[in-house]
Amino acid sequence: MDYYAGLDVSLEKTHICVLDRDGTVIHEVTASSSAEAISAALAKAPACTRVVFETGRMAPMLYHGLAELGVPVVCVESRQAYQALKTLATHKTDRNDARGLAQLARTGFFKPVHVKSLPAHAVRALIIARKKLVGQRVTLENQIRGLAVVFGVRLPRGLSPAFVDQVIAMSEGIAGLSGAMRGLMAARHAVLGAIAAIDADMKKLVRASDACRRLMTIPGVGQLTALAFTAAIDDPGRFRRSRDLGAYLGLVPRRYQSGEIDYVGGISKVGDRRVRTLLYESANVMLTRYKGDLKLKDWALAIARRSTMRKARIALARRLAIIMHSMLRHGTDFRPA
Template identity: 30%
Template sequence: MDTTIAPLASIGIDIGKEVFHLVGFGTDGKIAFRRKIKRLALIETFKKLPVCIVGMEACLSAHFVSRALRQLGHDPRIIPAVYVKPFVKGQKNDYNDAEAIAEAVLRPNLRTVREKSQDQLDLQACHRVRSRLVSRRTATINQIRAFLIEQGIAVRTGSRALRASLFEILKNREDEISPRMSDLIVGLHEDWLRLDERIEAITREIEEISQHEDNCTRLMSVPGVGPLISTAVVAAIGSGEAFNRGRDFGAWLGLVPRQYSTGGRSILGGISKRGSRYLRTLFIQAAKVLLMRPQNWAKFSFGEWLTNAAPRMHRNKLAAALANKLARIAWSVLYNGKAFDTHRLEVEAI
């Protein structure tokens, strides 16, 4: 331990690509030190520092840094960047950011990000790569459509329709489409096929993981939840211990109404759209799939609620409400370690 440094209350780390900026607060509430270190010197530096609370913003490599510091005996805490901003004093720079983190991490009611395991990070990476490939595929399809429209050719909506008619269009309109444009469109079609192969390979990998992960298997007992949603939820929140109740998980996903209340008046708007956009989109898609099959509603424990809500709510509003309910059910399944509607199956068996 570095004997020149008194006991510390907290250390704030501003994580950079190559250098970290550190600011330490002593137990008297005053700044004890400021340092700039190389990324590779992180472990050696913290070996010499007194064990204390270490705060950092949720960003790239934050989970890796957190695990490394925990092994050294420190108490690392990952903070959402939005909660650090109110503590920044003066102009924005690396030392001011680190000081704000060191001060924010001492707040007793501050919500922190749960540290992810390596398996969660791997699963999250699979979803991010798949999402990027899907976006590239959509962009490729849209570019093919744009080139055809420039030639006065409109194809009906849907990738299947475009795939089925593309080469027939190129053959029948070869007098109107130049050879160069035709070659470009054929090349884009080849890119499309390669992207399909990559997406299918990663999707199969995700599905295989979902079959061997107990939490994913339990989540897939929830209506509308398949391999994609179950693995995405596990990658994001693990066993759900970061939230005290399902309502908190729904709020984190941004599926609750945006509130602007003052003077005793409660004013609610559309959904807040905070948190994970990717997960929120998946749950809303699952809700819309369930709404397409009203004949199955009676099979679910929330079927009566859905039947009563359908006539009085707009379809989009109903989809958001159902997505919120599915998210809350998913959290309950994770947190309690029981499959969905287990109690109903037990009652029916009696």
């Protein structure tokens, strides 16, 4: 007989429910949220054909850990699971969620998702950390600029060392302001050092990656875009068609159809927001700064003449995603023609 299990995962505890083919509860237990503890708890029940849990912060670690231990684990989309679990139980409890996930495993009514490798998550963490630090730098610079305006000093958007010295000299002798400016400038200097260290690490990763170097041959694609794209795709073979990348990254129009209603709106904006933004910026660089002859650029400019420049950037970003995936999948170089 086949058996199926559902895991309701939290940071500390995981509720486990095992069902048989007829939907009868065979085994229920709570274990700590680690691959070893969950595997040991499942070993006390009959061998399961399928073990299902939802996407979440613990998903990468548990998925790869359980897979290494030989557990037939499947990660499912949390939004789909949420809608299904609402119909299976009146009260939302961890125990009921585990039972509902086990029912999804038994019926096969779920959509499995690809769990990225841990190295891909590590690269993504580096990119997220850089984005957060850049935001902190901008916040500090805006604060310095705002305090300086109160005393009649207008600073430009880009704070160079010369302007930093001007700010410190301006605040000397003013009780309170001098300490505030020195503290803000020290924090900004520390943030700039951290950003420079992350940029150096990213440069090393790009140099060690043949895929990133190939992607950077595309006009407008830099090391940050190449690194973020390869980390988001992880395994190019999981996409059967390159044109699926547009929907995966939220660069296709959202559509709502019901009876006589058929509405096509803006892009869906699902998926990795950071990669979508970087592709949009790359498209903008190609359209506005690249001076060479390129059919891809001419194609996007023709869209801009028929419609708007914004739609041309979106269309070009979608086309770039398709081209970059094809390059990763086939190991080919960029062909300008």
